[in-house]
Amino acid sequence: MNIKIEKTPLKQGQVRIISSKSDGHRSLIAAALAEEESVLFVDGWSEDMEATARCLQSLGAEIEREPSGIYVMPIGCPLPCPVDRIGQANGQGIGQADGQLCTLDCGESGSTLRFLLPIAGALGKHCRFEGKGRLPERPIGVLLDEMARHGCKADGDHLPVTLEGKLTAGVYTLPGNVSSQFITGLLFALPLLEGESEIRLTTKIESKGYIDMTLKTLKTFGITVTEAESGWSIPGGQKYHGPRMRYAEGDWSNAAFWLVAGAIGGSIGCQGLDMESPQGDRAIAALLEEFGAETKVALNQITATHKEMKGIRIDASQIPDLVPILCVAAAAAEGKTEIYNAGRLRMKESDRLAVMAECMQKIGVEVEERPDSIIITGGCNPPEGEIVIDSHNDHRIVMAMAIAAVSLGVELTILGAEAVNKSYPSFFIELAKLGGVTNVL
Template identity: 55%
Template sequence: MNIKISRGALRGTVQMISSKSDAHRLFIGAALADQPTEMVLNGSSEDLEATLQCLQALGADFLRQGDNIKVFPVEKKEELAVMDCRESGSTLRFLLPVAAALGRNVLVEGKGRLPQRPIGILTELLREHGCFVSNDQLPLEMHGQLKGGTFSLPGNVSSQFITGLLFALPLLEEDSEIVLTTEVESRGYIDMTLHTLKRFGIEVEEGKRGFSIPGGQQYHSPGVMQADGDWSNGAFWLTAGAMGQPVTCCGLQMDSPQGDKAILDILKQFGAHVEVEGDRVTVSHGKLKGCVIDAAQIPDLVPILCMAAAAAEGKTEIRNAGRLRIKESDRLAAMADCLKGLGVPVEEKQDGLVIHGGKLTEPQGEIRIDAYGDHRIVMSAAVGAALLGREAVIEGAEAVAKSYPAFFAEFIRLGGGADVL
């Protein structure tokens, strides 16, 4: 699906959807718990549906009541479980260790770029601890019972590997230890996992080198749980406010462990005005100036921050973002292409971008932006095109369904122009 974006301001109030990152974790905790759990959600997405279907394949069940979902815990099954992770890296990397801890015989599949995304570190750890894993990329088969012990892995490859092990290891008979051989990146996502585990009564002790996890633990259902509002997707609207007219996002908790709430500090660094009142966050335009952004802990914010940088006067340098090359797309290359298409001077580095804001060049002919099948590229391009005053066609705009199916409905409601071609 191609969508034509018209130039113009976005302004108004958005009720934020539930955090995909939080809901993934809550669904897994609920599926492993001792009693059913009522999940209160505001909206869903393709990635969350992938996690639900994979948990169902492992023996959980669900009852939908509007947007809310009642989760019935996993029951032991003997037959082969087919886990289709679709394009969800979180689903794959969280649930592969969980399936191993449950001793399940599984066939794991995926589509898009997911079969090419790296999981070799994780599959090798599972082999070292008692499992047969047929391949280091999808599709793969796995069987055998995961055993506890010491799990050594780098902390700067994927926080999702660590999260998957943190969910799985409490289920084992033996005690376990996760030893991190490098500094951790995307620390906020690990904090979200630890927060979820605590809510389900799981004990994890953090040390200087990693985590100690006692075996033989039981997940205990809190009864009713509500997923936090989504700071990652809220960042698109908040950045729109920084680039133009005021935008307010409701339902964003300031005490959330989500690392992407750092968007507020970064927009302030650019020079935007930020107001917080309870769970309402309003961002409005200031005199934006280029700055240096360390993306090691907030990689998912980089695409939309590129648009703030394009609107800011002077140079913005985004550093420590090399892992973006192995996301749903090579996000550094994709955003460099997107910015160039919009007339923004940009230099692509191996682990980052240098963006020269306030120096738009006039495009030659129609602007067409390839989203590379990546939901964050689509949303960033839409916000950027509208607020930089460009008419542009975004190719592959249906990718927003991965995390934010209602994005374009909200975009239009806030005053944006978006026409399906």
């Protein structure tokens, strides 16, 4: 889908933020590993969450989405399965028989792949992991090497890979600056093993907020993890026992797009957010304040209001998903903004540093791209004629450039705008509610 976005500014208003995709992944996985069936309440459903549900079904869980909630019958649960509620989702069966090969189609979801690799190993499942888009290019070798040292081997270091064997307890050593998703996968898996395990980090951890989300979910489901000097200690032989009902929290990553729009051109409020959430992208509020915008909090709503903004320096090591929309904020700020420690963005759904540099230059923003950073000089002077942006099938590029169009006053066409379905299928609906004018081409 290609979509043309007019430069009509957004109106003041509020957006009800959908549930966090990151929290949704974690809730689904913990519920599928639990001893009892449960119901999850997730406001909004994306392709990435569908991938996680589909793979959990292949591992043996039964999941059904209904208007009243998402019903999860755990993997290997001996309880009877109510046929009117469970197990009919997407025509999936209940997973493989022991010893048989099952296929886990991760779609384009890096979280699904990296979380479930160690879990499949802990369960002793013989699995073939597949994916599409850029997912086969994204690195998993570091995790697979460490799993191989603990009894679980793969036949390659990129998708597709076939996994066999069963993980054993012990010391797992990983760099902290490659992917927090590796650590999350192990934190979910290691409590299931017999014997105590430890995760040791050899470098400073990045994207720590995502680890904190995982630890919060584990605690909710009765799993004990103890923080150690260089990582975590995880007792073995644990069982997941969660609440029979759980609500996923609102998504700060998606809220950031609307808050930046409010900070640039008016006043927009985001409802349904936990102001004490461990989500690292909650930092957007403090960053907008640092830019010079105004933010106000009332109960579970935060509102960003326009004031003159000035360029700042931003360390992206803990907030990589915010970088595309922070580039848009920087274009509206006087002076230069440097976003550094951002090299990992080159291995996301797209090379986000290169793509954002390309996109911002196309709309008349001065940009300097470096190996690990991007420097943006405030001001936008769009060229004459039609402006066409290639999304590179990246949901965050689509949303960032849509906000750039309406906030910076640039008419542009985005190719591959359907990429928003990966995380925020209702994005363009919300944009229209706030006065955004779009036309599907």
